[in-house]
Amino acid sequence: MRRSNLALVLRHLRDAGPRSRARIAVETGLNKGTVSSLVAELVERGLAREGAIERDGAVGRPAQSVELDGRRIGGIGVEINVDYLTVLVLDLRNSVVVEYRVALDVQALSAAAVLDSVTELAVRALGECARLGMTPIGMTLAVPALVDVDAGVVAFAPNLHWRQVEVVRGVIDRLSARTGVRPAFPIKVDNDANLAALGEYAMGGIAGASDLVYLTGETGVGGGVIVGGRLLRGAEGFSGEVGHIPLDQSGHDCGCGRRGCWETMVGLAGLFRMAAEGNDPVRDPSLDLDQRLDMVRGRAEAGETRTLDALARVGTALGLGASVLVNVFNPRALVLGGYFASLGAYLLGPVMRELRARVMAPDVGGCRVELSRLGFTAAARGGAHVAFESVLDDPTVVAVPSPAR
Amino acid sequence: MRRSNLALVLRHLRDAGPRSRARIAVETGLNKGTVSSLVAELVERGLAREGAIERDGAVGRPAQSVELDGRRIGGIGVEINVDYLTVLVLDLRNSVVVEYRVALDVQALSAAAVLDSVTELAVRALGECARLGMTPIGMTLAVPALVDVDAGVVAFAPNLHWRQVEVVRGVIDRLSARTGVRPAFPIKVDNDANLAALGEYAMGGIAGASDLVYLTGETGVGGGVIVGGRLLRGAEGFSGEVGHIPLDQSGHDCGCGRRGCWETMVGLAGLFRMAAEGNDPVRDPSLDLDQRLDMVRGRAEAGETRTLDALARVGTALGLGASVLVNVFNPRALVLGGYFASLGAYLLGPVMRELRARVMAPDVGGCRVELSRLGFTAAARGGAHVAFESVLDDPTVVAVPSPAR
DNA sequence: CTTAGTTTGTTCATTCAACGGACAAACTTC
DNA sequence: GAAGTTTGTCCGTTGAATGAACAAACTAAG
Numbered sequence: 001m002r003r004s005n006l007a008l009v010l011r012h013l014r015d016a017g018p019r020s021r022a023r024i025a026v027e028t029g030l031n032k033g034t035v036s037s038l039v040a041e042l043v044e045r046g047l048a049r050e051g052a053i054e055r056d057g058a059v060g061r062p063a064q065s066v067e068l069d070g071r072r073i074g075g076i077g078v079e080i081n082v083d084y085l086t087v088l089v090l091d092l093r094n095s096v097v098v099e100y101r102v103a104l105d106v107q108a109l110s111a112a113a114v115l116d117s118v119t120e121l122a123v124r125a126l127g128e129c130a131r132l133g134m135t136p137i138g139m140t141l142a143v144p145a146l147v148d149v150d151a152g153v154v155a156f157a158p159n160l161h162w163r164q165v166e167v168v169r170g171v172i173d174r175l176s177a178r179t180g181v182r183p184a185f186p187i188k189v190d191n192d193a194n195l196a197a198l199g200e201y202a203m204g205g206i207a208g209a210s211d212l213v214y215l216t217g218e219t220g221v222g223g224g225v226i227v228g229g230r231l232l233r234g235a236e237g238f239s240g241e242v243g244h245i246p247l248d249q250s251g252h253d254c255g256c257g258r259r260g261c262w263e264t265m266v267g268l269a270g271l272f273r274m275a276a277e278g279n280d281p282v283r284d285p286s287l288d289l290d291q292r293l294d295m296v297r298g299r300a301e302a303g304e305t306r307t308l309d310a311l312a313r314v315g316t317a318l319g320l321g322a323s324v325l326v327n328v329f330n331p332r333a334l335v336l337g338g339y340f341a342s343l344g345a346y347l348l349g350p351v352m353r354e355l356r357a358r359v360m361a362p363d364v365g366g367c368r369v370e371l372s373r374l375g376f377t378a379a380a381r382g383g384a385h386v387a388f389e390s391v392l393d394d395p396t397v398v399a400v401p402s403p404a405r
Numbered sequence: 406m407r408r409s410n411l412a413l414v415l416r417h418l419r420d421a422g423p424r425s426r427a428r429i430a431v432e433t434g435l436n437k438g439t440v441s442s443l444v445a446e447l448v449e450r451g452l453a454r455e456g457a458i459e460r461d462g463a464v465g466r467p468a469q470s471v472e473l474d475g476r477r478i479g480g481i482g483v484e485i486n487v488d489y490l491t492v493l494v495l496d497l498r499n500s501v502v503v504e505y506r507v508a509l510d511v512q513a514l515s516a517a518a519v520l521d522s523v524t525e526l527a528v529r530a531l532g533e534c535a536r537l538g539m540t541p542i543g544m545t546l547a548v549p550a551l552v553d554v555d556a557g558v559v560a561f562a563p564n565l566h567w568r569q570v571e572v573v574r575g576v577i578d579r580l581s582a583r584t585g586v587r588p589a590f591p592i593k594v595d596n597d598a599n600l601a602a603l604g605e606y607a608m609g610g611i612a613g614a615s616d617l618v619y620l621t622g623e624t625g626v627g628g629g630v631i632v633g634g635r636l637l638r639g640a641e642g643f644s645g646e647v648g649h650i651p652l653d654q655s656g657h658d659c660g661c662g663r664r665g666c667w668e669t670m671v672g673l674a675g676l677f678r679m680a681a682e683g684n685d686p687v688r689d690p691s692l693d694l695d696q697r698l699d700m701v702r703g704r705a706e707a708g709e710t711r712t713l714d715a716l717a718r719v720g721t722a723l724g725l726g727a728s729v730l731v732n733v734f735n736p737r738a739l740v741l742g743g744y745f746a747s748l749g750a751y752l753l754g755p756v757m758r759e760l761r762a763r764v765m766a767p768d769v770g771g772c773r774v775e776l777s778r779l780g781f782t783a784a785a786r787g788g789a790h791v792a793f794e795s796v797l798d799d800p801t802v803v804a805v806p807s808p809a810r
Numbered sequence: 811c812t813t814a815g816t817t818t819g820t821t822c823a824t825t826c827a828a829c830g831g832a833c834a835a836a837c838t839t840c
Numbered sequence: 841g842a843a844g845t846t847t848g849t850c851c852g853t854t855g856a857a858t859g860a861a862c863a864a865a866c867t868a869a870g
Contacts, residue, residue, distance in 0.1 A: 002828095020847070021848065022848070030829095033830085034828055035848095057838085058837090059846070060847070063848095223733070227632050228635065235735055241765045245729050327647070327650070328644060332640035410856090437818085437820090437859095438822090439857055439858075441820065463816090464815075465818065465867075467865065813868100815868080816867080817867100819863090820862085825859100826856090828854085829853080832849105833850080834847100835848085837847095838843100840844095
């Protein structure tokens with residue numbers, strides 16, 4: 001009971017912002033005295049603090065504002081992707097406190113070597129946390145893969161060439177070896193699109209939309225879905241496989257062995273194929289992906305017809321597939337991430353046109369289409385954020401600091 | 406606190422079956438004394454009762470079994486479909502207590518006339534409840550339509566030719582007029598496939614599978630999805646629109662104005678088109694649907710090639726579309742209802758073949774495919790069942806009967 | 811047949827935490 | 841300067857879960 005009311009007040013403080021005890025009492029339906037006691041405990045645990053005195057000219061005694069104190073605890077998010085690692089620490093207010101990003105050719109390295117690098121960055125981040133007086137409360141790794149979340153194992157990551165990698169155990173062992181103690185916080189792995197969807201939900205442009213579909217354009221198409229404020233995982237954790245919807249039987253061959261899968265139409269390979277001839281540097285697989293994308297963007301900005309045409313076709317195909325998801329989920333928002341976001345200016349028009357034409361519910365079912373503003377940090381942010389769920393559900397997991405010496 | 410623990414014990418009793426107080430205490434983590442007190446209150450409210458004394462040869466004092474007492478309260482489910490009405494009363498243990506079914510050409514009648522008939526049947530069902538000493542606890546109407554659940558309004562029901570029908574208000578007004586008092590229980594409307602999905606979840610062959618996709622084959626294809634034990638509704642309640650996934654651009658024209666929608670391939674019209682020539686009675690729209698379906702089944706049983714071929718093609722198309730949903734949701738079960746269930750013997754093979762070929766997760770993601778055993782009562786059962794959710798969430802909504810005179 | 815051991819379910823004193831009301835503090839308004 | 845308002849704390853009351861003790865109803869062993 002105490003726990004759930006502590007959680008209630010803490011969540012309210014986070015969602016509604018700083019406010020007086022009296023106002024919290026009215027808004028949560030709790031008693032004033034109860035709120036005082038709960039706030040005192042939250043302050044003691046370093047999760048809340050008193051802010052300014054609101055002397056705003058209203059009659060009566062001025063209110064002593066109470067606000068979220070994020071600085072005492074940190075959530076750590078790690079993203080392992082094809083050519084980079086990101087480690088990022090968030091405070092309870094979702095501000096980025098620490099961010100490291102290093103280029104790493106993950107495909108060329110063994111999983112063990114990659115986890116070594118991850119550990120390296122994590123140790124640096126933990127050191128920085130300690131310096132700032134932050135207690136790390138949890139760490140989540142985002143991987144573009146089918147992930148067995150409960151076991152902490154990456155089952156299959158085609159783009160990393162990983163199969164059955166015990167990520168959680170690997171990281172725990174390495175951190176223990178490096179620091180001499182087992183990490184005191186929980187460590188998890190999850191699919192990158194899932195975590196990015198959570199990141200968008202928690203701190204993106206449409207934060208708080210409790211039903212949203214996140215699509216990320218990379219080599220393939222990744223999907224993450226929030227339903228009723230909770231991440232859709234499915235019975236075995238394999239949900240969100242949207243890339244292989246068969247939308248064009250006469251289309252191109254897909255890596256999955258079939259024909260005309262959605263990702264052959266809207267994945268990066270599809271874009272490059274449509275945008276340029278075979279000998280064009282845009283289609284040179286030895287070049288850096290970002291570089292090739294930049295070339296596409298440059299040509300589009302210059303008004304090159306073929307490029308614009310390719311983008312329009314990708315946009316139409318994106319809208320076609322998105323309409324399926326919008327019909328099925330009726331989300332409040334559709335968030336486009338990955339390269340869909342960086343080339344969004346050219347895709348949004350066709351996407352909206354398709355959605356308007358194909359979504360059965362009136363006015364696209366009230367669904368807004370947004371470009372991700374979190375860019376490539378969405379997954380790491382989502383990962384860092386999940387650590388806070390445990391605190392938001394039960395604030396007593398944050399220990400009361402031992403009395404001053 | 407009291408409420409949530411009452412709910413905890415009641416749910417446990419329903420899900421786990423009859424058992425002693427001591428066992429409930431162990432299994433719920435509550436104190437023995439607390440459980441005694443909670444059970445006493447549940448008995449007082451007529452939701453539980455003492456059963457047999459379990460003298461099963463074990464050492465120690467024999468256990469006094471406690472079981473769910475469903476008989477005191479009833480949930481009412483109504484299904485309004487193209488050519489029939491069903492009204493059905495369920496007790497808390499999901500047994501059918503009363504069931505009425507009448508043929509009604511809903512398309513030919515005004516919405517007002519249909520609601521009159523619904524009221525007629527509901528009054529009969531309420532009378533029967535009273536005779537059995539049952540208190541009606543809620544009533545839900547299932548309609549094949551886009552429904553605004555919060556407003557209690559059918560927004561659009563193409564097959565009934567309804568648009569913006571205030572169903573809930575209409576039924577409340579008519580019941581009030583007929584009985585002289587406003588109904589004391591909440592009345593709701595919802596989409597039929599949604600309610601059927603809930604019915605399958607609560608009492609179908611795979612009851613308790615907290616992630617399931619329900620597909621019903623009728624004129625079109627209806628979809629209902631349970632995610633994490635809760636019905637997927639979407640931001641505006643328009644989720645589950647699966648019939649218009651564009652799977653065959655070269656296909657037939659769809660009523661929605663586009664081409665090659667999934668339901669042109671697997672809806673009844675598609676089946677009849679593939680199974681017979683234009684002048685065949687199977688394609689005579691003036692005949693009864695059930696009759697035409699019986700003809701198809703008869704020919705299939707007789708081994709007629711063209712019919713079997715058509716069923717195989719429908720099965721393949723069904724599996725193709727289902728693979729999209731299984732990839733997106735990764736459900737524990739896919740339940741086929743409507744005509745998919747009655748002709749399931751001929752569809753299951755091709756469906757499974759497609760799923761195995763197209764679902765990315767290993768072994769179809771652990772998804773079982775089941776034919777609905779609730780048949781055409783699934784939606785009404787689901788509707789009757791939703792009334793119990795409020796009791797299961799807060800058992801105090803069932804009043805303590807006033808002391809004996 | 812008696813005694814010991816086990817399990818069930820109730821009773822009761824204790825404890826935890828929310829609630830309602832009283833009240834002091836700190837303001838504005840008249 | 842008095843009256844009115846709003847905030848936040850204090851404190852006695854209340855509702856409900858807990859733990860321990862205990863009676864009841866059995867089995868098992870000698």
